[in-house]
Amino acid sequence: MNARVHRCGERAVLVELDRLEEVVALYDALAAHPPPGIVELVPAARTLLVRFEPPAHHAAVESAVRAVRPAGNRRARDEQVVIPVAYDGEDLAEVARLTGLTEREVVAAHTGTPWTVAFCGFAPGFGYLVGGDPRLAVPRRPEARVRVPAGAVALAGEFSGIYPRESPGGWQLIGHTETVVWDITADPPALLRPGVTVRFTEVS
């Protein structure tokens, strides 16, 4: 694991890694056994932000991070969710064009393999899903939409995601689901937490 550790102000370091899998492994290891003083972990595509409080300090946190020996594979959680999707998204035709697939093939690819939540971001409960069919990698839309409805199922880059609530958004919309992925009265409030496996199924 080739980790570059950057200072991020007085109370955080940003650990940069080469691959998402390394981020996930480091996050899992630190979340399972947090070193003293570490109060918050924010995993993202290539980085893990580690926030700490005194008496912990940069050098100690950096050593603790470098001492971690992540387990080889993310231990599959028992948690698997099935998400029924109506594939009627506004960008389905565009995704077909971008990928060279037919619309039916896009649906088959999206439902064909399980996805895993790598990390959350953008909005509370917005999980970045990875591990799907690589043919579905598409760029974001050239311009973001001002309003994407809650439950919209979307693609961007190597990721798939579900908008937890109505918000602006630049991802390609391929469908929608009635499944609630964010509920502040639930514990935990997010359905799509790092490590959860997701399988999409088509509803007509």
Add this chain to the structure above:
Amino acid sequence: MSGFERALVVLAPGPLTTVQDLGRRRHAHLGVGRSGAADRGALRLANRLLANPEDAACLEITLGGLRVRAAGDLLIALTGAPCPATVTDAGGRTRGIGHASVEHLPDGATLRLGVPSRGLRTYLAVRGGIDVPKVLGSRATDLLSGLGPERPAPGSVLPVGPAPAGFPVADLAPVPEPESGVLTLEVIPGPRDDWFGPEALAALCSAPYEVTGQSDRVGMRLRGPHLDRARDGELPSEGMVPGALQVPPTGQPTLFLADHPVTGGYPVIAVVRERDVDRAAQARPGQHIRFRMARDSAIR
């Protein structure tokens, strides 16, 4: 009288009033930001004056204008930006009250805040704390994600919690007023200073930046020396912290405050020191900020 019957009744919220505490933790990995008071030191002080726990919920009042009426006898304290403040009791008698001091707000009395002459955000603490329901462990209002209590509006009733066991030990805290001229804030380079040309950090500290009107609890857009990028393109989004100076392609930095996004895709050239983030949160649009490198002793 039971604690439940004590409350603040909002008559007018002013331009922007929110309920804040020290924010939510433990949910960052679900994409939930910390939020909480923009000037954390001011909220802590208001609570300490009343012997509340430091993280009790208060009102954060932007540019004054708040009017509230007490239901039940209350003890209050105002900190942060000093506003002209008066209390009119149920009999119609009006008196001025002090800043950063313990004050009595009797049952039926009305507290009125004018516009602060310096600073931006005033904190109103009440002994017992504002006792609206917690959302994900906190009463902070996150204006970016929409989490937390509703924004107080005319007619809102904000229940006050039971008084803590301890009693106030000081009537008054001698605190400096927010600065009205150029603020000097210390920064620590990185995490992405390598995305900029070698002269960019010097440019950041070369001349003051103006706080623009496009500033809120999420962040302050600044106008000043251009920061040249040495690399094009976007970063894969990465975790952000309060005080981060994020630089979009315009070359003009945004200083992130309490409701900053959990992750962002533009490089952060430097991060403002924690104590200086509180001072930044009191800077008004039109005011100027000068950045200065923190000495190495500040960074262990």
